[in-house]
Amino acid sequence: MKSPVLVSWPAVACILLPGCVQTPPSDGMASVPVHEVVRRLKCELVDAIRLKVTEDNRFGFLTQWSAKVHLTLVVDDQTSINPGATFIEPLKIAGTNRSLAVGGGLTTQAVRTEDMEFFMSFPEVLKEMSNDRIWSMTYANCSRYPGILLESELGLKAVIDKALAPVGAGVLYTGVNNPGLGTGQPKVPAGEIKNIDTALNNLKAIDRLPRPGLSEPELAQTSAGQKSQSLEFSIKRLGEAKEKTEQQLKELQDQIQEQKTLKDNLAKAKQLEINSKMLIQEVVTPLSDIAANSIADKCLAGVKAERLAAVTSASVVAVKKYGVDNAQDGKTSTEFLNGEQAAATDTFTHADNMLRQIKNCGPREKPKPALYDPLDVIGETVNFYVTATGSVTPSWKLVRITAPLAPTFISGTRKDTNTLIIAMGRPNTSGDIPKSSEAMNQQVLAQILSQAITTRINQQ
Structure with a gap:
């Protein structure tokens, strides 16, 4: 061989x-x-x-x-x-x-x-994405690309949740001690109030941009959403009928309008509540820590009064949203939504008044020690x-x-x-x-x- x-x-x-x-x-x-x-x-x-x-x-x-x-x-x-x-x-x-x-x-x-x-x-990203043209054309309203690796979330919210848990528990906080490594983290700049105010305006602009409606699981979490889902089956059943009487056509149109009203009101109510919470917890409350170290004591009483009024209005928003979530017809849902809208407007007004008082306050007192974020x-x-x-x-x-x-x-x-x-x-x-x-x-x-x-x- x-x-x-x-x-x-x-x-x-x-x-x-x-x-x-x-x-x-x-x-x-x-x-x-x-x-x-x-x-x-x-x-x-x-x-x-x-x-x-x-x-x-x-x-x-x-x-x-x-x-x-x-x-x-x-x-x-x-x-x-x-x-x-x-x-x-x-x-x-x-x-x-x-x-x-x-x-x-x-x-x-x-x-x-x-x-x-x-x-x-982040301030630049918020500014960029608050532009409705860029939001729509460049970011496609933040809709998901159907790629094999983009079908789920990256989980950034969960990461931030875990990282900020010590801050929420009060064991880490904004203060004068710098816990940074090496030369340490950057200090909180003196113009932080103005910067956060600008970022807030950009966030509110993003909130007003078009977003997809509530998903089916989100609808199933509320009574009004469940009512909307049941109407979906009824609409489909009536729509499949080959021959419809005049009464059936009117019933079909009424159900379509009823379902649209319930779903639209649920989405609007959710966004109003998010906006109001953002104002309370992003503007009204967190700025009090910074204001205490940057404005005269004589201004703090007015700031505190506007803060209390804003919190009260935000509570009304939450109550009215509960009404929208549990409404069984479009008329009742719209009444609760109108009340929620009025309360949200009051919340914005008081938050804006508080910001104006902070900005227009008299001369600062002697400089306070530099503040640092609770995390590096x-x-x-x-x-x-x-x-x-x-x-x-x-x-x-x-x-x-x-x-x-x-x-x-x-x-x-x-x-x-x-x-x-x-x-x-x-x-x-x-x-x-x-x-x-x-x-x-x-x-x-x-x-x-x-x-x-x-x-x-x-x-x-």
Whole structure:
């Protein structure tokens, strides 16, 4: 038996493998455009900030923070071929033979890694997205791109919830002690009241922009929503009737209008409550801590009175929303909604009066110690893995040859490993333009190092 057949295996393998080694295409994130990932990130950040500042009176500093984002896109293509055959020579004695197994293998692997990093100022993002044209054309009203890796939330709200839990519990708070690492986190600037006021106006503008209506699970949580869902079945049943009487047509139109009124009022009532909570907990209450360190004592009594009036009006908003949630007809729902709208307007008026008193207060007293945020940085790392594999294993069994030897003849693997690292904190504003603080830079570098170590361990 001749062995020169071995010489041809590498050549055959190189023909069968796609070019032996090729740079994989740059289509990471499972073919989801990178700009869609960034769009989703910015939309979730705005929603997370908007919701968080409505929950507690101490989280207003979030509107003045920023984020440093690092994206790593890794595409790993690996292909292998394992040719082999068993050469059989029958012997003279029936049923006996001798054989020689010959095999080889060739594996190719090409890895493409792309890194990108950018900085986002939350006040600028809020300003940008509050523009209705940009909100609609650039961000598509923050609707979801149907990519395989963009079907769920990135979970930024949950991350911020956990990070701010000590602040909510009162064990971390805005104060004069700087808990930062190294040179520490940036100080709260003197113009914080004005900055938060500007961010608030941008948030209110975003709240007024068109958003999708309530989802079916959200509708099912209220009596009015359940009524709307039951009307849906009735409308469908009437609509499917081939021949309708005049009475049935009128009934169908009435039910369609009734359902629309209930659903629209539920969505409006929810947004009014969110706006009122935002004013109370983002403007009315959190600014009192800053005002105590920045305005004269003689102004505090008026500020306190407007704060109490705003809180009272916001309570009325909550009561009226409960009425909208449980209304069983459009007329009752609209009456409660009108009452909620009036109470929300009163809340805005008192909050605005409070801000005017703070801004127009007399000369400041002697300078107070510098304040610092309760946290240095909030970080999150998300890894996306998408792996596709395939293999081909033909077989031949002849009198003198059996092939192949290996369980898999040709196989290929495509693995996308994509990493999103985000560090949120107060930016360093000591220069001409805001930039990431030392704490944010350290957070990103630490996560990049951690990812590199994990990858190295997995390769061993």
